[in-house]
Amino acid sequence: MTNYAVPQVAHWHGFTQMADHDSLVIKDGEGCWLTTTDGQKLFDGVSSLWCNVHGHRHAKLDAAIQDQLKRVAHVTTLGMSCQTTDDLAERLKEITPGDLGHVFFSSDGSSAVEAALKMSFQYWQQREDPKPSKTRFLALGSAYHGDTTGAVSLGGIKYFHQLFAPILFSPVRGPIPCSYRLPAEINVTPLEHYTHEIEILLKKHHEELAAVVMEPLVQGAAGMITHPRGLLHNVRELCDHYNVLLICDEVATGFGRTGKMFACENESVTPDILCIGKGLTGGYLPMAATVARPHIFDAFLAPATDSRQFFHGHTFGGNPLAAAAAIASLDLLTESSYLEDVERKGEYLRNRIIDDLVDHPHVGDIRGRCMMLGIELVADRTTRRPFPSELQVGRSVCRRTVCNGVWIRPLGDVIILMPPLIATEAELEMLATVVIESIKAETADLIEQTTPSHLTDA
Numbered sequence: 001m002t003n004y005a006v007p008q009v010a011h012w013h014g015f016t017q018m019a020d021h022d023s024l025v026i027k028d029g030e031g032c033w034l035t036t037t038d039g040q041k042l043f044d045g046v047s048s049l050w051c052n053v054h055g056h057r058h059a060k061l062d063a064a065i066q067d068q069l070k071r072v073a074h075v076t077t078l079g080m081s082c083q084t085t086d087d088l089a090e091r092l093k094e095i096t097p098g099d100l101g102h103v104f105f106s107s108d109g110s111s112a113v114e115a116a117l118k119m120s121f122q123y124w125q126q127r128e129d130p131k132p133s134k135t136r137f138l139a140l141g142s143a144y145h146g147d148t149t150g151a152v153s154l155g156g157i158k159y160f161h162q163l164f165a166p167i168l169f170s171p172v173r174g175p176i177p178c179s180y181r182l183p184a185e186i187n188v189t190p191l192e193h194y195t196h197e198i199e200i201l202l203k204k205h206h207e208e209l210a211a212v213v214m215e216p217l218v219q220g221a222a223g224m225i226t227h228p229r230g231l232l233h234n235v236r237e238l239c240d241h242y243n244v245l246l247i248c249d250e251v252a253t254g255f256g257r258t259g260k261m262f263a264c265e266n267e268s269v270t271p272d273i274l275c276i277g278k279g280l281t282g283g284y285l286p287m288a289a290t291v292a293r294p295h296i297f298d299a300f301l302a303p304a305t306d307s308r309q310f311f312h313g314h315t316f317g318g319n320p321l322a323a324a325a326a327i328a329s330l331d332l333l334t335e336s337s338y339l340e341d342v343e344r345k346g347e348y349l350r351n352r353i354i355d356d357l358v359d360h361p362h363v364g365d366i367r368g369r370c371m372m373l374g375i376e377l378v379a380d381r382t383t384r385r386p387f388p389s390e391l392q393v394g395r396s397v398c399r400r401t402v403c404n405g406v407w408i409r410p411l412g413d414v415i416i417l418m419p420p421l422i423a424t425e426a427e428l429e430m431l432a433t434v435v436i437e438s439i440k441a442e443t444a445d446l447i448e449q450t451t452p453s454h455l456t457d458a
Contacts (some may be wrong), residue, residue, distance in 0.1 A: 029056030052283030064328035098270025105318035109251030109277035110146025141176030144221035224374025255279035259343035282329035287322035346370030
């Protein structure tokens with residue numbers, strides 16, 4: 001093992017190699033912009049990890065939190081509540097798809113997924129006709145649902161998953177529904193292929209499956225893997241047919257990211273359980289929620305002596321300050337034409353990137369939905385051969401964008417763009433220009449490094 005000098009820092013960053021860390025400390029922010037302690041202004045191109053949908057220091061969100069501080073800052077939700085939190089639950093009941101309407105609060109997306117796993121497991125054990133054998137979960141290939149133990153168990157990204165394998169449960173692993181890297185041998189559409197793959201697994205395992213867990217439409221942390229249109233709808237029908245619950249993880253895709261309030265709405269799907277987080281409070285305060293349909297909730301109702309209540313809870317779940325921020329955020333999101341504007345902006349950004357990079361020799365794929373965009377960099381666009389990992393091309397591109405005033409964070413060699421929903425067209429133009437120029441500059445000298453040796457020796 002290489003010996004590194006121990007960095008003299010107190011703050012240990014997540015998913016960051018501290019022996020090779022470029023320090024970047026923010027002093028303040030406003031709108032879509034952050035200012036570092038040394039005075040550099042940076043456009044927040046990933047909404048501070050996909051959550052600051054309204055940007056920073058939004059007057060309405062600031063005021064909502066300040067007003068709540070004058071009343072009460074924290075109230076437990078174990079046996080009591082706060083009016084603000086109850087009001088938020090009612091709002092979420094109104095805006096979530098279909099008959100979703102029972103809101104269980106937690107503090108982050110991983111916790112929302114953990115709650116969904118336990119909720120669905122307990123449901124099958126104590127509903128009117130129990131199915132005690134339904135104890136497993138089906139998760140997609142390259143899934144990411146968070147970093148707590150149950151959420152990691154669902155995960156299919158080896159760097160996040162394999163180290164912890166001895167302490168995880170094993171899901172039924174589904175396909176990676178990627179339209180860019182399709183199996184070479186298929187002779188049907190991507191939608192037909194992946195629907196068939198999932199149906200095979202459900203047919204085989206349905207008697208032991210409690211739920212299918214999936215990110216709808218786009219798998220964010222997997223590299224913005226974008227599903228064929230119609231796949232979510234088909235999975236909903238398959239779950240109904242095989243008597244398996246559907247859990248949709250909309251921690252990343254919810255609250256306007258796909259042009260709808262929730263990604264499920266794009267295919268008119270109501271999951272049995274919906275997990276939300278990130279943008280729920282506009283990125284202001286930690287809050288997430290697990291929202292269930294009535295048939296799930298009803299299975300937990302009984303005399304207290306029967307011990308059928310949901311055995312799960314968090315100290316800060318439903319925090320009133322976070323609830324106040326969430327209500328203010330929902331007020332903004334539900335304003336007339338807000339989401340239509342988001343859809344228009346997303347189309348502008350996507351077209352701007354495509355116009356400049358669609359024929360670039362090192363851009364393999366440009367994918368995503370609306371204000372979720374991924375640009376996959378490859379060594380060879382014809383064969384889709386990736387760059388050698390040691391080159392860290394994605395990281396180099398993002399270092400360059402920072403030097404040019406844009407903060408983004410890659411997923412391997414996929415450049416991720418998820419700007420605040422309030423970004424103006426001029427700001428999106430600036431974001432696109434910096435990213436395009438950075439990709440071109442960082443890949444300009446890579447042809448020789450990525451050409452197979454048998455070709456260079458010829």
